[in-house]
Amino acid sequence: MFKFLIFAVLVTAAVARRSPNADFAEKYFQKYGGRYSTDVIEDALLDVPDLITKYRYPVEVHKLVTKDKYVLELHRIPHGRDKNNQPDPNKPVVFIMHGLLSSSAEFVVLGPRRALAYILAEAGYDVWMGNARGNYYSRENLVMSPNDRRNADFWRFSWDEIGNIDLPTFIDYVLEVTGKSKLHYIGHSQGCTAFLVLNSLRPEYNEKFLSFQAMAPAAFFIYNEMDLLRNLGPYEAPVKDITYGVLKVGEVLGKNEVTTWIIVHLCREGTPFHDYCTTRIKGDNEPYINSTLTPLILGHAPAGSSLLQLGHFSQCYNSKDFRRYNHLPIKNIERYGRPVPPSYDLSQITTPVYIHYGLGDIVTGYKDTYHLASKLPNLVGMYEVKRPSFNHFDFVWGVDAREQVYDTIVGILQELDGNKQ
DSSP states (O other): OHHHHHHHHHHHSOOOOOOTTTTHHHHHHHHTTOOOOSOHHHHHHSOHHHHHHHTTOOOEEEEEEOTTOBEEEEEEEOSOSSTTOOOOTTSOEEEEEOOTTOOGGGGTTTOTTTSHHHHHHHTTOEEEEOOOTTSTTSOOBSSOOTTOSSOOGGGOOOHHHIIIIIHHHHHHHHHHHHTOSOEEEEEETHHHHHHHHHHHHOGGGGGGEEEEEEESOOOOOSSOOOHHHHHHGGGHHHHHIIIIIISOOOEESOOOHHHHHHHHHHTSTTSTTHHHHHHHHHOSSOTTSOGGGHHHHHHHOOOOEEHHHHHHHHHHHHHTSOBOOOOOHHHHHHHHSSSSOOBOOGGGOOSOEEEEEOTTOSSSOHHHHHHHHHHOTTEEEEEEOSSTTOOTTHHHHOTTHIIIIIHHHHHHHHHHHTOOO
């Protein structure tokens, strides 16, 4: 639905003026030794496993079924492609989890030497990337259909279920396959939210993590002034009732092949709409996201989520607390034994935590990040990104993400593992 709306807007919109910084990202990328896709449009239309294969990395696709019958897809890069980087069962394991409305594509779209998954693989890690229920790669259930217009039961989940059900399913499987007892966890935004949910509700899982690398963690919104949360907040309940109860729709910004093809080709470089598409991604003055990659980014994001995921964040904004999903009081009593949902007990999280944050992030602002940090009993370090303008999406799309964040994370992991590759 969202991509059809974009299509309509693009057809009727005036062409945006090209920013004087439009070529900055490409020059920066070349300066630091990156290499873009040999065909951006091709990469935009490939799925993640095929994209990884194109760049000569080994890839595995694993399908898992949760206890509530959701079918989840895992993507694995077991080792790098350098000649000295070979399969090795002794490699340390890293699990990476994407943010809201995204997928494992977050960690490969920047390409070799720039994207986090490839950097980790070349650094000697066995890399696993999860896909939360409801996104493009995990849009399946053994007993419910995501396209059923008679009801929207498939979509009745928030990130509470992603943290409490999907993550332990992923983690247990990865540890079983690799034969490891522990792994490193890296999350971006909602990927961090899910980790906090899991380890506060099921603290025994803390023993399965060597470290938690949190990039722009989303939990508290006490100081947040985003228009989306502020405007959605008062209407979260009626919107849910209308979409689920009347329209029988619970999906937000889903991805499919037809609309993806339309958007990718409309937004490719050289079309009248390219600058407009680019502005929709990065705003009017963000030179650190390369405009060449606009169709590639839009080819993979958004990747879909449930309305309740957005609603749950909106509830956190309204309550100024990080707590479980708020149903009606009667249902809250049935689920939680009380009319008001309980807060997540962050004191249960004993995994060593390393937080990476940007001062230019308005989605998960630094004040809220520091508030979260104050609640964590085993915070090892706070890592402020050196570039003051570094924002929420620079963590996954920024041309300098490696220099600003990824190299720091790899250094931390290698120090913890005693790995100097």
